[in-house]
Amino acid sequence: MPERYKNYIRGKWVDGKTAKTFENRNPANHHDLIGLFPDSSAEDVAEAVAAAKKAFPKWRLVPAPKRGEVLYKVGELLRQRKEEIARMMTREMGKILKETRGDVQEGIDTAFYAGGEGRRLFGETTPAELPDKFAMSVRVPVGVCGLITPWNFPMAIPTWKLFPALLCGNTVVLKPAEDTPLTAVKLFEILEQAGIPSGVVNLVHGTGEQAGAALVRHGDVQLISFTGSTAVGREIAAVCGQSLKRVSLEMGGKNAEIVMEDADLNLALEGALWGAFGTTGQRCTATSRLILHREIKKQFTEMLVERAEKIRIGDGLDETVEMGPLINEAARQSVHRYVQIGKQEGARLLIGGTLYEEGQWINGYFYKPTIFDQVTPTMRIAQEEIFGPVLSIIEVKNFEEAIEVLNGTPYGLSSSIYTRDVARAFRAMRDIEAGITYINGPTIGAEVHLPFGGVKETGNGHREAGTTVYDIFSEWKSVYVDYSGKLQKAQIDNAE
Ligand code: NAD
DSSP: OOOBOOEEETTEEEOOSSSOEEEEEETTEEEEEEEEEEOOOHHHHHHHHHHHHHHHHHHTTSOHHHHHHHHHHHHHHHHHTHHHHHHHHHHHHOOOHHHHHHHHHHHHHHHHHHHHHTTTOOOEEEEOSSTTEEEEEEEEEOSEEEEEOOSSSTTHHHHHHHHHHHHTTOEEEEEOOTTOHHHHHHHHHHHHHTTOOTTTEEEOOOOIIIIIHHHHHOTTOOEEEEESOHHHHHHHHHHHHHHTOEEEEEOOOOEEEEEOTTSOHHHHHHHHHHHHHGGGGOSTTOEEEEEEEHHHHHHHHHHHHHHHTTOOBSOTTSTTOOBOOOSSHHHHHHHHHHHHHHHHHTOEEEEOOSBOOOGGGGGSOOBOOEEEESOOTTSHHHHSOOOSSEEEEEEESSHHHHHHHHHOSSEESEEEEEOSOHHHHHHHHHHOOSSEEEESSOSOOOOTTSOBOOEETTBSSOOBSTTTHHHHSEEEEEEEEEOSSSOOOTTTTTOO
16 A cells, blocks of 8 residues: 655644545656655645644744744754655655755755844844934744745755745745655654644645645735746736735746857866756756857767767666656656657757667656757747756857847746856856856856846746845834934924
8 A cells, every 4th residue: 555645734744635645656667656645625725824824923923043943953854864855855756866965955055044044134224314213124024925846856945935934934834746745745744853833834735726726826825935837937926916915936947058169168068968967957947058159069069969878867766877767757748749849940859859768767757868959049949948858059159149049038047158268257147137147167056045046037036045035035124213202204304
């Protein structure tokens, strides 16, 4: 019998209100059934929101340094269980162990960063314009926060939202992705063990259409923080717009690496391989386009193809494997459809473009590293997010064209340029339209103490991580203390 997992509401592990469940299977071997999870309904969501609402008045009054101390404990417990969780995560979503360890590490880093913020959470003091009057601004919590997360960073992304939300004094309901519910269970076991009071954190499994949508629509949820596709983010923004609910959105990307003629080609090659095929191309910051200066294009393409062909595909639990499977069959079909579109558009397929079904891998959702040459900037494979191991090479004649091509998509998440020319590097930092720019580094590799997010259709103006995430999860309140003992009128009493 497969293990049946539960929701976590009001400090208890509970079944869904209906008996309906969904399966969680290993994408490297779909015969491996990991467990069954509640396919939660709007009633389950309502119960979790009610628990969070009830817990809010007390949690908001716990001093922020104390809330931070709980997060230190959470970070310590995550550290102790890092290897166990990383292994479980690889089984659940396929990326290789090195990367799932990194994913848990991001949660640990975020716990300690947020824990430290408990003794900062700075506001401002500033002189008042009237005598005997004191002026300051402070942060206050928002209330009940609904968190909706994708499957590609099953620990990092929930913790990016949850820890700052808790530190600011909010209570939360998390709806994790259907493909990675077990990582969320492990996180909540740790939150429980760290002693977070009942109702402050709640976990509801289920589909986006049912449980996710119910969370977005619930009248007692003051904030939705969503990471996922631009299509879903747009729908969520529309619903939140109607009720004027605060909403932060982290969405898709179509990231590019530029390699100029003066670049260190070996370095740029390592960056392109890691950026394009790490996490099987399923990162919001994955390198999906490679913009090559025409002088080095032929040489660099040969170097790239030679290495990409040798990438070892397989089960991420094998330490020698370099690339795991795609998340599910629908994702594999979607990637494969894009490959057909690329061929029809006239791009030249250099390698890959087929499912990988050799030997035991017939039971997983594997796909070969795929590289297209002769891609033009307006082709669909150069414009739309593919979310798989597919890299499109675009040739350019100079720096200006490289920047224009890089900027020429609806997205604006991550970007990278390899050059030894410092002036070009600074021009790129200035002119690239993206939330993140790497100089001589791949498009992936964000650190948790810097703002993370994108421009254009990647986001709606917020930034997670860094100090900026605290602007999402707190409201600013301006406070004036008048100790003059008389009515003083700003803009009037001291006017000329
Ligand atoms: P997705 O949009 O399909 O799902 C994300 C989450 O939203 C899931 O939990 C899902 O159940 C839920 N959801 C789906 N429909 C919903 C609805 N109508 N109402 C409420 N919730 C709903 O995305 P995915 O396939 O899980 O993840 C891949 C996408 O996420 C890619 O586009 C990727 O670029 C993006 N992503 C972005 C970032 C970032 O920080 N910018 C990070 C990781 C992933």
